[in-house]
Amino acid sequence: MTAKVGQKAPDFEMPAYYQGDFTTVKLSDYAGKWLLLFFYPGDFTFV
Amino acid sequence: MSAVADKYDQLQKLGVEVISVSVDSKFVHKMWNDKELSKMVEGGIPFHMATDAAGKVGSEYGVYDEAAGIELRGRFIIDPDGVLQTMEVLPPPVGRSMEETIRQIQAVQHVRATEGKEATPASWIPGKITLTPGPELVGKVCDVWKP
Numbered sequence: 001m002t003a004k005v006g007q008k009a010p011d012f013e014m015p016a017y018y019q020g021d022f023t024t025v026k027l028s029d030y031a032g033k034w035l036l037l038f039f040y041p042g043d044f045t046f047v
Numbered sequence: 048m049s050a051v052a053d054k055y056d057q058l059q060k061l062g063v064e065v066i067s068v069s070v071d072s073k074f075v076h077k078m079w080n081d082k083e084l085s086k087m088v089e090g091g092i093p094f095h096m097a098t099d100a101a102g103k104v105g106s107e108y109g110v111y112d113e114a115a116g117i118e119l120r121g122r123f124i125i126d127p128d129g130v131l132q133t134m135e136v137l138p139p140p141v142g143r144s145m146e147e148t149i150r151q152i153q154a155v156q157h158v159r160a161t162e163g164k165e166a167t168p169a170s171w172i173p174g175k176i177t178l179t180p181g182p183e184l185v186g187k188v189c190d191v192w193k194p
Contacts, residue, residue: 001107003107003108003109003123003131003134005131005132005133005134006131007130007131008130009131010104010108012099012104012107014098014099015072015073015098016066016073016076016095016097017073017074017077017080017095017098018094018095019091023095025066025095030064030129031127031128033062033063033064034061034063034064034124034152035063035065035123035125036058036065036122036124036148036152037066037068037122037125038065038067039069039108039110039118039119039121040048040067040068040120041069041118041119041120041139043071043075043076044079
């Protein structure tokens, strides 16, 4: 699947760090909400 | 990262959740948050910092650079139906504008609120005139809107 404006965003499930805890994020958890998803080259770089 | 965190309150007011993604592990995310970001952002990063170790998610979003093994600076706004509304990809040395990100969120939210009846012209910000596409607007944009 490829990301295209106007179509369903590609699904994902990723491990995550969130305020002291290790969690999992899934696109389906954000159904009914707006989501800003942003990628960056690497930790300890500017965004 | 801290630029997004700085605008987190505003994003929350707009009803927007945030996830950041890089190829770094969750352990490195924690280290970056604890050692550096928490000095720039009070309380540390307020949103989920996700790990895309093999670039699988980045590949589907068209932002994974296989040769370098990193993600490009991709930014995606996804609506409550899971539909991708806007996308922007910048090269690693170029930082993005949170003002522009927020402007785009406000624009797609406005279009959604009008059920697609109104469109936002170039550089639109809330309060500025919108356009209502239809036969009567053809050839008349110049009467109602100036760049």
